[in-house]
Amino acid sequence: xxxxDATVAEVVAALRTKEVSSVELTRALLARIEAAQPHLNAFIxxxxxxxxAQAAAADAALARGDAPTLAGVPIAHKDVLMxxxxxxxxGSRMLANYTAPYDAHVVTGLxxxxxxLVGKTNMDEFAMGSSNENSFFxxxxxxxxxxxxxxxxxxxxAAAVAARLVPAATGTDTGGSIRQxxxxxxxxGLKPTYGLCSRYGLVAYASSLDTPGVFARTAQDxxxxxxxxxxxxxxxxxxxPRPREDxxxxxxxxxxxxxxGLPRQYFGDGVAADVARAVDAALDxxxxxxxxTVAIDLPNVxxxxxxxxxxxxxxxxxxxxxxxxxRYGHRAAHYTDLVDxxxxxxxxxxxxxxxxxxxxxxxxxxxGYYDAYYVKAQKVRRLIADxxxxxxxxxDVLMGPVTPRTAYRLGENADDPVQMYLxxxxxxxxxxxxxxxxxxxxxxxxxxxxxxxxIQGPALAEARLLNVAHRFQQAxxxxxxxxxxxx
Amino acid sequence: xxxxxADVARIAHxxxxxxxxxxxxxxxAKLQSIFALIDALDTADTSGVEPMAHAxxxxxxxxxxxVTETDQHAVFQRGAPAVxxxxxxxxxxxx
Numbered sequence: 001x002x003x004x005d006a007t008v009a010e011v012v013a014a015l016r017t018k019e020v021s022s023v024e025l026t027r028a029l030l031a032r033i034e035a036a037q038p039h040l041n042a043f044i045x046x047x048x049x050x051x052x053a054q055a056a057a058a059d060a061a062l063a064r065g066d067a068p069t070l071a072g073v074p075i076a077h078k079d080v081l082m083x084x085x086x087x088x089x090x091g092s093r094m095l096a097n098y099t100a101p102y103d104a105h106v107v108t109g110l111x112x113x114x115x116x117l118v119g120k121t122n123m124d125e126f127a128m129g130s131s132n133e134n135s136f137f138x139x140x141x142x143x144x145x146x147x148x149x150x151x152x153x154x155x156x157x158a159a160a161v162a163a164r165l166v167p168a169a170t171g172t173d174t175g176g177s178i179r180q181x182x183x184x185x186x187x188x189g190l191k192p193t194y195g196l197c198s199r200y201g202l203v204a205y206a207s208s209l210d211t212p213g214v215f216a217r218t219a220q221d222x223x224x225x226x227x228x229x230x231x232x233x234x235x236x237x238x239x240x241p242r243p244r245e246d247x248x249x250x251x252x253x254x255x256x257x258x259x260x261g262l263p264r265q266y267f268g269d270g271v272a273a274d275v276a277r278a279v280d281a282a283l284d285x286x287x288x289x290x291x292x293t294v295a296i297d298l299p300n301v302x303x304x305x306x307x308x309x310x311x312x313x314x315x316x317x318x319x320x321x322x323x324x325x326x327r328y329g330h331r332a333a334h335y336t337d338l339v340d341x342x343x344x345x346x347x348x349x350x351x352x353x354x355x356x357x358x359x360x361x362x363x364x365x366x367x368g369y370y371d372a373y374y375v376k377a378q379k380v381r382r383l384i385a386d387x388x389x390x391x392x393x394x395x396d397v398l399m400g401p402v403t404p405r406t407a408y409r410l411g412e413n414a415d416d417p418v419q420m421y422l423x424x425x426x427x428x429x430x431x432x433x434x435x436x437x438x439x440x441x442x443x444x445x446x447x448x449x450x451x452x453x454x455i456q457g458p459a460l461a462e463a464r465l466l467n468v469a470h471r472f473q474q475a476x477x478x479x480x481x482x483x484x485x486x487x
Numbered sequence: 488x489x490x491x492x493a494d495v496a497r498i499a500h501x502x503x504x505x506x507x508x509x510x511x512x513x514x515x516a517k518l519q520s521i522f523a524l525i526d527a528l529d530t531a532d533t534s535g536v537e538p539m540a541h542a543x544x545x546x547x548x549x550x551x552x553x554v555t556e557t558d559q560h561a562v563f564q565r566g567a568p569a570v571x572x573x574x575x576x577x578x579x580x581x582x
Contacts, residue, residue, distance in 0.1 A: 101566075234550065358502050
């Protein structure tokens with residue numbers, strides 16, 4: 001195995017045994033990133049100089065013997081997480097030249113753990129999208145097949161980890177934006193419990209749903225990165241006030257007696273045959289590992305997409321009102337007065353999908369429609385949450401496909417937003433309920449595109465989800481398959 | 488509830504987004520399909536259901552009422568399109 005293809009855990013070990021230095025590894029990965037950039041477009045900003053300086057500092061700490069847990073491990077951040085050391089664009093013309101005055105809390109945590117930041121990854125503009133076609137900096141392509149999308153909105157982070165450009169990367173998940181691209185690119189994607197990772201310094205899309213999380217190639221790696229990102233932060237009023245925990249503590253626990261709930265609604269006609277077959281095979285593997293499956297009913301989960309497309313745009317219309325061309329971001333060159341300056345700056349700065357969501361949100365919050373749409377959606381959100389509470393009284397985790405089908409072709413859904421929205425049917429409920437979800441690879445369709453298994457659990461079940469995924473990965477090798485045949 | 492072209496113009500103004508007539512028509516068609524999706528909410532019986540604003544039922548945390556921030560206005564204004572003497576510049580609003 002080349003150390004450039006290694007997992008986070010393997011990189012940590014190789015650095016500590018001096019098999020490789022962080023500078024050597026970072027330099028090799030930077031060369032790979034540069035080579036992949038023209039065809040994948042996974043990055044918006046690459047900071048070779050900064051990365052090599054951090055790598056040298058990590059090597060020095062390793063030589064002294066006082067290196068923190070992830071010292072010298074190269075990573076990338078989704079370009080929605082603020083970094084003082086390089087620009088944060090959110091994939092938007094609005095912020096194309098914006099450099100934040102401070103680091104996001106999760107960025108600080110990963111810096112303190114010694115990681116080396118190689119750059120910021122491409123994404124759907126302001127995290128709104130499921131295909132990464134909505135970026136001002138151009139689409140990201142799927143490393144398994146460049147004619148297909150990598151998923152979104154964290155498509156750049158997913159493509160970078162899948163293509164072995166970095167062993168891990170951060171993402172954010174508001175309706176599926178970590179779990180869906182992880183599934184489309186054949187890697188692991190963890191959306192933690194809402195409140196476990198601070199939103200401080202995460203440019204807000206829908207604040208009651210936005211969740212920072214991790215992409216990596218193994219469940220163990222997801223836990224190692226999450227350990228450095230999680231933790232109470234008084235600067236985020238919704239950050240959970242609880243002591244730090246080691247999310248990898250239960251990895252080796254046997255799965256004997258694990259109760260896996262199978263929601264009837266996740267195994268219906270809308271799921272592609274190849275996806276259903278791969279998920280069924282994974283469930284057989286879990287039964288062989290000692291788990292039992294139980295049938296679950298989530299009668300209201302089918303309404304999670306309409307609930308989401310009321311609540312998320314409502315929150316977005318409010319959050320994105322801050323982009324007014326006055327305090328930061330794009331300002332139009334020509335305008336007649338203040339209101340005209342706002343309108344033209346925002347019209348030029350935002351792309352089509354962001355405008356659609358701002359307008360949808362403005363409408364559902366406007367006079368006369370608030371109760372019919374916004375309050376109604378909040379009530380159905382409660383019904384969906386109650387479904388999940390009942391489900392977790394009968395099982396430990398829920399499983400099903402991450403998405404009804406595998407990665408579609410670029411342009412296939414670009415003109416049909418509703419079709420694209422419906423692809424998030426299985427992931428959105430995790431955001432509405434604030435509960436954790438993990439996508440892990442479990443097979444390929446007949447085109448050779450990856451298929452993901454969604455493992456969901458009740459709030460703060462991260463250690464359990466990672467344990468379940470880890471035992472599966474000890475028994476199978478889907479997670480070690482790489483695009484282009486190198487594994 | 489049918490969303491009209493006039494509604495699109497009204498909400499675009501509320502959202503401070505300039506839309507020309509052609510864009511407004513395209514957006515109108517897309518928003519109509521989005522609201523057709525959203526209208527499925529009407530199939531749920533929500534009588535007696537409390538609206539859920541948030542996944543957490545925590546009370547908002549309190550802290551002591553003391554100044555904790557330092558003056559960083561120069562840092563924060565670094566990214567502003569137009570500033571002078573520590574002030575943000577906008578077009579004249581009072582004649």
